[in-house]
Amino acid sequence: xxxxxxxxxxxxxxxxxxxxxxxxxxxxxxxxxxxxxxxxxxxxxxxxxxxxxxxxxxxxxxxxxxxxxxxxxxxxxxxxxxxxxxxxxxxxxxxxxxxxxxxxxxxxxxxxxxxxxxxxxxxxxxxxxxxxxxxxxxxxxxxxxxxxxxxxxxxxxxxxxxxxxxxxxxxxxxxxxxxxxxxxxxxxxxxxxxxxxxxxxxxxxxxxxxxxxxxxxxxxxxxx
Numbered sequence: 001x002x003x004x005x006x007x008x009x010x011x012x013x014x015x016x017x018x019x020x021x022x023x024x025x026x027x028x029x030x031x032x033x034x035x036x037x038x039x040x041x042x043x044x045x046x047x048x049x050x051x052x053x054x055x056x057x058x059x060x061x062x063x064x065x066x067x068x069x070x071x072x073x074x075x076x077x078x079x080x081x082x083x084x085x086x087x088x089x090x091x092x093x094x095x096x097x098x099x100x101x102x103x104x105x106x107x108x109x110x111x112x113x114x115x116x117x118x119x120x121x122x123x124x125x126x127x128x129x130x131x132x133x134x135x136x137x138x139x140x141x142x143x144x145x146x147x148x149x150x151x152x153x154x155x156x157x158x159x160x161x162x163x164x165x166x167x168x169x170x171x172x173x174x175x176x177x178x179x180x181x182x183x184x185x186x187x188x189x190x191x192x193x194x195x196x197x198x199x200x201x202x203x204x205x206x207x208x209x210x211x212x213x214x215x216x217x218x219x220x221x222x223x224x
Contacts, residue, residue: 017088020064025049026057027089033067034086034208035140035179036147037079090212093181107182117190118201120175122210125150125203128175135169137176139189140207148219150177150210158185165196177203177210 021027028047032038038046044054058078061067068081080086097103107114120128128134129152136153138145145155156164158178168174174193178185186202193200203210211217 016064017066020060020066021088021092023057023060025053026061027092029054029057029061030066030080030085030089031179031208033078033080034089035144037070037077038143039075039077041075043078086208087212090208111184111187113191114187114202117187117194119204120201121204122213122215125175126215128173132172134173134175136203137168137174137189138178138207139176139185140178144179144207146220148211148217149207151216151218153177158189161189161192165193165198168193168198170198173199173201175201175203177206180206180208 021030025047029043032043032046040051040054040058043049043058044051047054049057058067058069062069066081066085067078069076069078071077125134125136129136129150136150138149138153138155139158139161140155141157142155145153149155154167156167176186176189176193178189181204183206186206190200190202
């Protein structure tokens with residue numbers, strides 16, 4: 001096989017991955033599956049798409065070996081095929097953040113309150129967690145927390161937070177986190193807690209960024 005023939009056959013294989021990700025809804029599906037496995041109905045509800053559309057997107061992702069399926073009872077659940085898929089998504093996102101000023105403009109337009117609240121870096125959070133002066137609050141849905149979370153975190157899903165404020169201390173800093181940099185659950189939690197007089201900050205990034213940095217995590221089945 002000549003060098004040219006080899007490359008002509010090699011690069012189309014890489015293009016399969018790029019083509020599978022070259023769709024905004026498929027990227028959103030990857031982002032959701034980075035939190036926890038889901039079935040088609042759950043993905044459709046989360047993304048505002050029809051079950052038929054989600055099924056087609058999943059077929060494309062499976063064809064590129066980015067997603068795998070597992071039957072649980074009567075339902076089929078989908079998960080990312082490898083941690084490398086989550087890393088690929090975060091790398092793609094990072095390049096977009098660096099090269100496209102439109103992304104920063106969108107954040108400032110749609111999440112303006114973030115600039116007015118304290119942010120705790122992941123490094124700072126790791127140091128704070130070593131003591132007892134902070135409560136790390138995971139406001140993602142319970143299914144995502146159970147799939148994996150930052151060790152020591154307390155889970156109160158955002159839609160339950162207003163009714164469960166009594167479970168949180170007022171004499172310690174509460175650091176909220178959720179699905180990642182562009183998830184607004186943690187921002188909504190900060191706004192609510194700040195309004196109710198709590199000491200509160202938002203974690204920079206969220207669960208996928210923490211895990212990608214190789215920090216200690218609690219996963220279904222044990223720590224990693």
